[in-house]
Amino acid sequence: MEFVDWLNASVYLFNKGLLNAAKIGSIYALGAVGITLVFGILRFAHFAHGDMMTFGAMVALGGTVLLREAGINLHPVPTGLLALPLAAAATILLAIFVDKNVYAHFRARRSPPVVFVMTSIGVTFVLQGVVRLIGGTGDRQFFFVVEHAGQRIREDKERWIVNFQWLRDHFEGFRENLVITAPQLWLFIFTAVALVCLHYFLTRTRTGKAMRAVSDNEDLARISGIDVGRMVSVTWIIAATLCAIAGTLLAMDTQYKPILAFSILLPMFAAAIIGGIGKPFGAVLGGFIVGAAETFAVFDWRPVAGRLFESVDMTQSMALVPAEYKLAVPFVILVLVLVWRPTGLFKGQVL
Amino acid sequence: MSFLLEARGMVAGYGELTILHGCDITVEPGRISVVVGANGAGKSTAMKAIFGLLPLREGRVEFDGRDVTGFTPQQLVKAGMGYVPQVSNVFPSLSVEENLEMGAFLAPQKVAPGLERVYGIFPVLREKRRQPAGQLSGGQRQMVAVGRALMMDPRLLMLDEPTAGVSPKVMGDIFDIIEKVNESDVGVLMVEQNARQALAIADTGFVLQTGTNLYTDSGEALLADPEVVRSFLGGKT
Ligand SMILES: Nc1ncnc2c1ncn2[C@@H]1O[C@H](COP(=O)(O)OP(=O)(O)OP(=O)(O)O)[C@@H](O)[C@H]1O
Numbered sequence: 007m008e009f010v011d012w013l014n015a016s017v018y019l020f021n022k023g024l025l026n027a028a029k030i031g032s033i034y035a036l037g038a039v040g041i042t043l044v045f046g047i048l049r050f051a052h053f054a055h056g057d058m059m060t061f062g063a064m065v066a067l068g069g070t071v072l073l074r075e076a077g078i079n080l081h082p083v084p085t086g087l088l089a090l091p092l093a094a095a096a097t098i099l100l101a102i103f104v105d106k107n108v109y110a111h112f113r114a115r116r117s118p119p120v121v122f123v124m125t126s127i128g129v130t131f132v133l134q135g136v137v138r139l140i141g142g143t144g145d146r147q148f149f150f151v152v153e154h155a156g157q158r159i160r161e162d163k164e165r166w167i168v169n170f171q172w173l174r175d176h177f178e179g180f181r182e183n184l185v186i187t188a189p190q191l192w193l194f195i196f197t198a199v200a201l202v203c204l205h206y207f208l209t210r211t212r213t214g215k216a217m218r219a220v221s222d223n224e225d226l227a228r229i230s231g232i233d234v235g236r237m238v239s240v241t242w243i244i245a246a247t248l249c250a251i252a253g254t255l256l257a258m259d260t261q262y263k264p265i266l267a268f269s270i271l272l273p274m275f276a277a278a279i280i281g282g283i284g285k286p287f288g289a290v291l292g293g294f295i296v297g298a299a300e301t302f303a304v305f306d307w308r309p310v311a312g313r314l315f316e317s318v319d320m321t322q323s324m325a326l327v328p329a330e331y332k333l334a335v336p337f338v339i340l341v342l343v344l345v346w347r348p349t350g351l352f353k354g355q356v357l
Numbered sequence: 358m359s360f361l362l363e364a365r366g367m368v369a370g371y372g373e374l375t376i377l378h379g380c381d382i383t384v385e386p387g388r389i390s391v392v393v394g395a396n397g398a399g400k401s402t403a404m405k406a407i408f409g410l411l412p413l414r415e416g417r418v419e420f421d422g423r424d425v426t427g428f429t430p431q432q433l434v435k436a437g438m439g440y441v442p443q444v445s446n447v448f449p450s451l452s453v454e455e456n457l458e459m460g461a462f463l464a465p466q467k468v469a470p471g472l473e474r475v476y477g478i479f480p481v482l483r484e485k486r487r488q489p490a491g492q493l494s495g496g497q498r499q500m501v502a503v504g505r506a507l508m509m510d511p512r513l514l515m516l517d518e519p520t521a522g523v524s525p526k527v528m529g530d531i532f533d534i535i536e537k538v539n540e541s542d543v544g545v546l547m548v549e550q551n552a553r554q555a556l557a558i559a560d561t562g563f564v565l566q567t568g569t570n571l572y573t574d575s576g577e578a579l580l581a582d583p584e585v586v587r588s589f590l591g592g593k594t
């Protein structure tokens with residue numbers, strides 16, 4: 007085992023492990039922040055959060071089709087991103103529409119939280135129907151071929167390969183590349199920008215502080231003259247925007263499918279709870295923890311070990327957990343957190 | 358005589374339950390009114406009814422010569438009332454300064470002068486301004502709670518048991534603060550368990566029992582009334 011083996015193994019691990027963990031972690035973080043904000047202000051577990059993401063992705067896909075057919079592009083920015091403002095606007099409208107027509111009704115009657123939770127499960131089912139009605143039941147790529155003015159025009163999922171020329175020149179035997187796709191890169195950029203903006207909003211602006219005040223003590227917020235109804239709307243606007251970003255970029259990275267939300271809802275809740283419900287930056291950390299745990303639990307260490315040692319049995323998987331059980335990982339973390347620290351890492355509320 | 362606050366014949370309660378059966382509470386401009394009574398007499402309920410947190414079934418509330426019956430808390434804050442509830446009266450995860458800022462949420466231009474005024478009254482809060490209010494001692498938390506209500510520079514400050522759970526020393530401080538606030542011509546309406554001390558600074562005292570006025574008189578007169586002393590103050594004059 008030589009130093010260059012370590013280099014090869016590290017770059018491989020970074021590329022196939024950490025990058026994926028950060029990617030799925032970003033999605034979970036964006037979702038979990040929304041869940042935690044909705045819980046803080048409206049005080050219920052919003053189960054329709056995943057399907058709001060799917061809805062956003064669907065609108066973005068529709069917008070992408072229209073833009074591509076109209077021949078509009080801003081290469082090298084993926085066309086899907088150009089449709090993101092539309093997706094965000096539509097998701098915001100959806101969230102406000104559902105709130106005004108469904109949740110507001112139960113708020114006026116001061117229904118207990120469990121009613122809201124059940125209602126949001128109902129909203130989930132309706133949204134799944136709506137998404138299939140509008141977007142179809144099939145899976146679709148964001149990068150497709152269109153006929154435009156008699157020509158077939160493709161848009162490729164751009165990928166950048168970092169080949170570490172310096173390392174190649176200086177270390178004989180170094181042969182790894184780092185591959186990052188455009189959707190991944192944009193996801194990291196959007197996540198970082200969204201979280202910085204959110205932090206600024208919550209800690210520096212009058213409305214953001216008022217939102218935290220409502221989350222802390224709703225009655226006192228009212229007494230102070232804060233319009234709680236307006237804060238509810240602001241919460242939906244933020245949550246829906248984050249949903250549209252996460253849903254669209256997830257679908258761009260993999261593909262759009264009507265069950266996009268199915269496998270990410272539980273991890274997002276796990277992330278929100280790990281971070282301490284009602285704590286937005288706890289939820290972000292929770293998202294990355296769940297993303298990393300999930301990725302590395304099913305990570306096959308064979309190629310890493312193979313790069314380091316000669317005598318590795320390459321016939322057997324070296325993953326801690328078989329890939330089929332990936333969905334169980336956040337569940338296990340969730341149970342562990344609920345048992346040992348129900349308030350999460352940052353002492354949030356208890357669900 | 359004109360009142361700053363004049364609540365007459367208040368009937369209110371929770372759901373089916375009626376707690377206040379025609380209760381009167383008044384405050385003269387720039388004076389201190391104190392409400393005392395046994396636990397469960399309806400003191401907090403009367404405060405909530407005045408401040409628009411409970412709907413009045415009957416009765417009317419006038420503030421500053423204006424009918425404010427049925428006003429929302431927001432409207433009353435704008436009209437010049439500040440209210441400190443009995444329990445959970447701070448935002449625990451917000452910093453001290455953010456707590457105070459929320460007190461002037463309706464008038465952002467009042468934040469800067471309000472902070473100066475409140476830090477002038479409670480210098481210790483200036484030192485702690487970056488600390489979450491939930492991490493303060495009970496007495497400091499009460500200061501934040503009172504400070505928040507003072508941010509809008511109200512004409513009437515309503516306090517529900519401001520000395521609950523604080524040490525005798527801090528209790529004395531809080532009474533001093535209330536008198537100090539009152540000196541700047543702010544009317545005070547206060548519910549107090551420490552009836553003896555509260556009545557001593559009261560211009561008017563109200564003794565409530567099961568949601569009605571049992572006695573109403575000047576603080577001095579109530580302290581001198583053997584009947585009041587025997588049943589509500591425990592012990593002799
Ligand atoms: N939110 C509520 N819902 C139902 N009943 C209530 C509620 N709050 C108070 N009550 C009832 O109203 C009655 C009066 O309560 P209130 O809080 O006004 O008493 P109080 O005079 O302030 O007492 P204390 O000195 O203990 O603070 C009590 O019998 C209480 O049980």
Ligand SMILES: [Mg+2]
Pocket residue numbers: 400401402443517
């Ligand atoms: Mg009370």
